[in-house]
Amino acid sequence: MERVTSLSPDSRAIVVDDVSVDYPAHGISGTHRAVDGVSFSVEWGEVVGIMGESGSGKSSVARVLAADHLRPSGQNVSPQIVGGAIRVGGSSVRRLRRRDLPRFDFDVAFLRQDAADTLDPERTAAEIVAAPILERDRRYNRASLDLRVATLLDEVMLPLGTMVKYPFELSAGQRQRVALARTLALDPKILVADEPTAGIDISVRSAVSDLVDRRRRDGDFAAVFVTHDLDLLRALRGRVIALHGGSVVGVGSVDGLLESAEHPFLTALAHAVGPRRPSRRRSDASSS
Numbered sequence: 001m002e003r004v005t006s007l008s009p010d011s012r013a014i015v016v017d018d019v020s021v022d023y024p025a026h027g028i029s030g031t032h033r034a035v036d037g038v039s040f041s042v043e044w045g046e047v048v049g050i051m052g053e054s055g056s057g058k059s060s061v062a063r064v065l066a067a068d069h070l071r072p073s074g075q076n077v078s079p080q081i082v083g084g085a086i087r088v089g090g091s092s093v094r095r096l097r098r099r100d101l102p103r104f105d106f107d108v109a110f111l112r113q114d115a116a117d118t119l120d121p122e123r124t125a126a127e128i129v130a131a132p133i134l135e136r137d138r139r140y141n142r143a144s145l146d147l148r149v150a151t152l153l154d155e156v157m158l159p160l161g162t163m164v165k166y167p168f169e170l171s172a173g174q175r176q177r178v179a180l181a182r183t184l185a186l187d188p189k190i191l192v193a194d195e196p197t198a199g200i201d202i203s204v205r206s207a208v209s210d211l212v213d214r215r216r217r218d219g220d221f222a223a224v225f226v227t228h229d230l231d232l233l234r235a236l237r238g239r240v241i242a243l244h245g246g247s248v249v250g251v252g253s254v255d256g257l258l259e260s261a262e263h264p265f266l267t268a269l270a271h272a273v274g275p276r277r278p279s280r281r282r283s284d285a286s287s288s
Contacts, residue, residue: 012087013190013222014042014065019084021060021246026077034060034079036246045216047223049233049254052243053265059113059194061243062226066110066192070098089190106136109188113195113226115179119167125178126163129153132185152181155214157207172199180208191223197232209235230254230273242266 021035035057042048052058060079063069065088069078086093089107096104112118119128129149133140153162156177167175176199183191191212197205209232215221225236233240233254242250242257242265249263261267 011044012041013044013046013089013220014040014048014224015085015087016040016061016065017085019061019064019086020082021057021064021079022082023060023077023079034246035064037084038243038246038248039084040241040248040251042222042224044220044222047212047216047225047236047238049236049238049240050224050226050243051228051230051233051240051254055245056243056265057246058226058243060246062110062113062192062194062224064093065224066108067093067096067101067104068110068112070096070101106186107188108190108192109183109186111180111183111191111193111196113198115183116172116175116199119175119179121167124164124166125153125158125170128167128178129182129185132182136186148185149181152184153178155184155207155211156181157204173201173204176200177204177207184211189220189222191221192226193223194226195229196225196227197229202231205229205232206235208232212236 017039019035019038020033023032023034025031038057038061040048050058050061063079064081064086067088069080071078081094089104091100091104120131123131126146126149129152130145133145133148149163150160153160158174158177158181162170162174162178167178170178176197180193180196183193196208200208212221212223225232227233239251240254240257241248242263244263244265250257250260250266252260257266258270258273261270
């Protein structure tokens with residue numbers, strides 16, 4: 001499919017304007033407001049981090065940015081955008097329909113929070129990473145596909161031997177990196193990642209920030225990273241949005257937010273983190 005991205009008038013990669021998100025009533029649970037009047041934007045070439053405690057609304061923001069609320073969710077309740085506007089890559093997310101998703105997904109990639117746990121157990125790592133490409137073009141040149149898969153796995157610091165392994169043969173961190181490589185298979189212009197370093201050893205987490213830096217240098221690219229990994233947020237060197245109770249309680253650099261601690265959540269986080277210390281590196285990168 002040809003990549004077509006209609007830019008919004010202001011040409012920002014992402015615009016979130018006074019957005020509210022609810023989870024509808026189900027069972028004995030009533031309607032829950034997960035995101036309440038959140039606004040921010042992401043310029044092309046920028047990576048914005050979102051942090052917050054459990055229940056702060058950060059994963060809900062990621063899901064609606066990636067139009068995940070339009071996808072079948074089985075027995076799980078999907079979020080609903082009930083207020084405001086979202087534009088991602090020029091597309092109005094509130095106006096999208098399921099039939100629009102294939103074109104939207106060509107430009108916008110989503111790494112889910114549970115990505116490492118939902119890899120197809122009957123496919124090798126190479127087959128998993130190649131799947132998004134073959135879903136678009138079953139006749140894709142095999143040599144080119146193998147090279148593309150090998151390059152992506154190398155980019156997330158996995159050895160080529162990983163290509164023939166199944167998910168059960170990989171560690172949690174290795175599965176997470178396979179999921180990340182799969183997310184990047186179509187060379188998206190916008191990446192929305194929910195806890196991208198989950199399970200990944202500290203010694204190879206730099207692969208995540210490095211691959212983002214490469215994409216920013218190579219052309220138009222933007223990303224939103226939802227994470228509690230403060231070291232990753234520092235490495236990304238971008239703005240960070242702090243959420244609490246579904247609302248924005250701070251915007252700035254990680255250390256700027258911790259130093260100012262203008263909200264009780266940030267004060268508690270600053271006390272929990274303590275003085276910044278250099279991270280230690282481990283030598284067993286290939287096993288994480």
